[in-house]
Amino acid sequence: MSDIEDSDVDEYDELSELRQKQQQFQKAPDSQTSVDEAFDLDDLLPTIGEFGKYQKLLVFGICLPACIPCGFCAFNQLFMADTPDDYWCRVPELLDLPLEQRKTLAIPKELENDELVYSKCLTYGVNWTQLLDSGEVDDLTMMEPNSSWPLVKCSQGWEYNTSIVWSSIVIDFDLVCDQDIYPTIGLAALNTGGPVGVYLFGLLNDRAGRRLSYFTCLATLLAGSLMTSLSKDFWTWAGSRVIVGLTIPAVYQIPFIISLELVGENYRSFVTVMTCTFYTSGIMLLSVVTYLERDWVRLSYITSLPFYAYFLYMFVMPESPRWLLMRGRLEEALKILERMATVNGRQFPEAVHLKLEAQIRRDKLKKQKKKVANVGLMDLCRTPNMRLKTILITLSWFANETVYLGLSYYGPSLGTNQYVSFFLSAVVELPSYLCCWYFMDTWGRRWPLSLSMILGGVACVITVMLPDDAVDETLVLYLISKALLSASFLIIYPFAGELYPTQVRGIGIGASSYIGGLGLIVIPFVTYLGKENLKLPLVIMGFVSMLGGMTGLRLPETLHHRLPQTIEEGEEFGKNWQFKDCCSCAKKPDVMSQPPSYENLDVLAGSSNTASEVELELRDSRRVRDPAPRIDERTPLDTSSGSGVRPVHRPSMKRLVRQMSIMDTQRTHDGTMQLTHWI
Template structure:
């Protein structure tokens, strides 16, 4: 009997009106990663992730500050004086680091027309009197545009007393993120993935157009909040669409490829900002081309999981039939016939039995409370340091565009390394070790001489590589530690609290104006502290994932110092606990038809031991042994997939 025939028979046996619908049972029949999914991934979902990287970091190049500037003195422009003569005459000089330099924020408070005879320019004494009174700049500034030809700093005079304004603008961008995740998250669940994505994309483009049209700083700052609403939602939605259409064994691949395309977008941004120095044009070039993405309206499908959860069966069947046809498969008749009954039965069962859980339920018991605190702390440290180093990259080295490009390139090998080490060394030790080493490399930059810019850049890149790797680990690690019943709530809570650090990190980077390495030291200590505290978390590799809050409370409760210092996780003995998701203990192709333990008889035969749990109907997805490293199975009450990040 062919494999397709077997899958069809298994599906027909599994499809009963009393069980909730699980699309993962159908994907082996239609193709878990067939031609349809490949076309969708490579030509729609992955390119759709690029706008997030462009619009999240293009702001760094809008706020460049020229190396040299001084007060504008319009009265002296009436005299036949060169720019250098005006500067020497009207701007006081001070000694900084043993070098005589003109002041950037002060000028002599002199009425130049009364001091000099405008009709006799030859009578002007070009030697200033150091006893003259000084004042702050009242008529703007003159900028040396040798290296920085255009920025909002030049256009809006954001220097001296206003030099913190670009930092406020960067913080405003990050303020919009948590709000946007909530708003577009609700839209994502209620209106569908397609509508949510194109609404998010339209918001991003509208915010970018307002940015380009800004005539003052506060208008520009407001526009950045609008753009911030779409970050990271504009990245997550196409990722979810792709994730919900592939089988469990391919979700880790989709995750890595999504992160890689996001990084490719950041790398391309370095080239665009180098070729287009004007900040208004650069803003338009990094946003308006994505208007073409609205052509996806004609080809991007809605998620069939969401359609099934909403009871839109005809639309879901149309998409699944197209998938089957493109993949060279056939949609089973049993699925067509019993689809409506199963979804309706699933909705009734949810309404009767499922209790809504919230963030407070995570803190009701001591072990879950401790794990929630440590996960959130690690999330905060990871996200803050990762984004902080990404923002700080252009400040290091002799060429900001090259430094930013290199800080993006080093993320790719970190993703590939994580893919392998997590299945060998687990999650806890790689996560904590990478965070600690990243912090150490950030801190030791203080030992490098000020003039050693190349050495500082190299140490920074090593630190960025390690924090990028740990940042990728925290998502699946947190998902495995939270019980299935509250996994979506737990990850949402930790990511929201962690996102609060993004509003603070621009001000930490602002400290670099006085001391270039001070922000690296601060971020280094944050990373080390997060890495050390993370050692208290239990390892999840080779362990069955908790399903309920009660099981989550027991998971890791017997933790001791021996567990803390164990680098290579020990594979536990198979357990008879039927309420956990099974993983590597048994062959992945084996299929569970009951929830009893599978006992091996001396003669090599197996028999199923009946338990009181056998009388209960279980989800079809629980019948299959799944590999923990590649899937975390979570479902919302309505049946829609909730978890965003998979490994």
């Protein structure tokens, strides 16, 4: 024992423990506690490898590259709908004249920013064909426009200054003047498909498996992109964007979910941050591609055709073992798990085989599902504290997601070069992710979330104080706001997951994310206001961000607290909130947690902690030392009864959960991860 304690690298001999527990399991065949308990894959991962070679190949070879098509297809539309700086009414009868002469003759001038410029949407209502045929004018080059001529709207199309933007749907489909809102409608159409796609592919994900769902989603994305490239009118193009929108963000969330399900809990933060980093890197790459390719049709091909190679993942992408176990497909699940153990250089424990085989035999005999508490959306609003927290979480989510995407859309409109501005708007996200990852584990979740949203909103609002010619200063403030909103965007998801009780976590996150997704349909129309006033959208988004940040201050801190398991615990968690709580960050624990690969957590329900259970909970051998004082992780429900009264622990509160920035996706009651409308 002393050798084990003195060694820093030797690990607990889990195989010996498993064999002992296997013998105990065989000696207690009458005990039904372990038999009735569902197998938890998270218990097995420390034995066969939490983040070994298999998971690294999966994450870096499949999950992270899957982020690139999502970013490409979500933002390439901004550059397909470029509007030239200058355009004017087309007059076919005057096309033989030099450009300046026909503009002088056919286009009236109007005052714009204290300067006379040619009108973009009006022309003189003169019948040039009749005028030329009548012989009244011998030489048009000597003719001067008459101020008494009537003014009419352009009816025969437009001519465009193509020195900078020479190909876009705006030019091909004449989306200017009365139709200049059409590109905004197309952007809203893209975002309309997102919630629908998450629901549809979520159903397919749960019923047909991750692999089929992913490749169906990828095929839908590529079909919509191909339809985009072949569109000959606006409404066909807009319809194709709805099809593309169906796959965003599902096209990268499905492999992301597979990766999260196969890595240990302590590595899910890393996987999530790396996913955000690759997603941002894809947007940075898109800015380079759009700079090099200005033809919108070819741009559509370039940002979609390379991803046909992703169908090669059919030969290497595994099905989710968690989903296979849920479906009772034991042999397939075991094959994947054994391959994972082999690649990671680990030995697959026999005790797992016994438990899974016993579980499958039991399921075949019973042929009925376990009874699960029937909870729904109304349970989030049934009690006052849970109702208030649900409203506040949803408001913060709505503000955060809406403003973040709005700033992403608005980047090309600022600065002197839209490609550089778009590139910088993506670059500033990378340091914000790293800083956010650190601060949310030291300061907690609430203050970093609220401060980043409030300060980001302030940076947007104060742009109104700058003069119109302060282009660079406006861009700098925009980039500061974008960096802060990116940090808060990374916090809101895990923070909401920690606030919602386990019993309704999936429902709560799903509801908040869907309502937040509605803002994505509205935000393109906010950025459209920038055509008249460049700073107006920034001011609007700034106030929305500040409002969302202030609502977050009312939420309770979750760092170093045990997460609520039931709705009753969720109601008690943060119930005694006081105004002074806004002024404090998360309290540091008295003793820092040990950094083993897997935390051996106490079993709350005493009746279930029998010698016959085959538990795959690994213990760090260094814990044999003298016990250290424990961190107080009690929820208000545990302490509300006062001292001297033993708190009641329910069977549903089986395990304590100590979070370390674990950024999960929503789950069902059996632990299966689901899609969420979260870009």
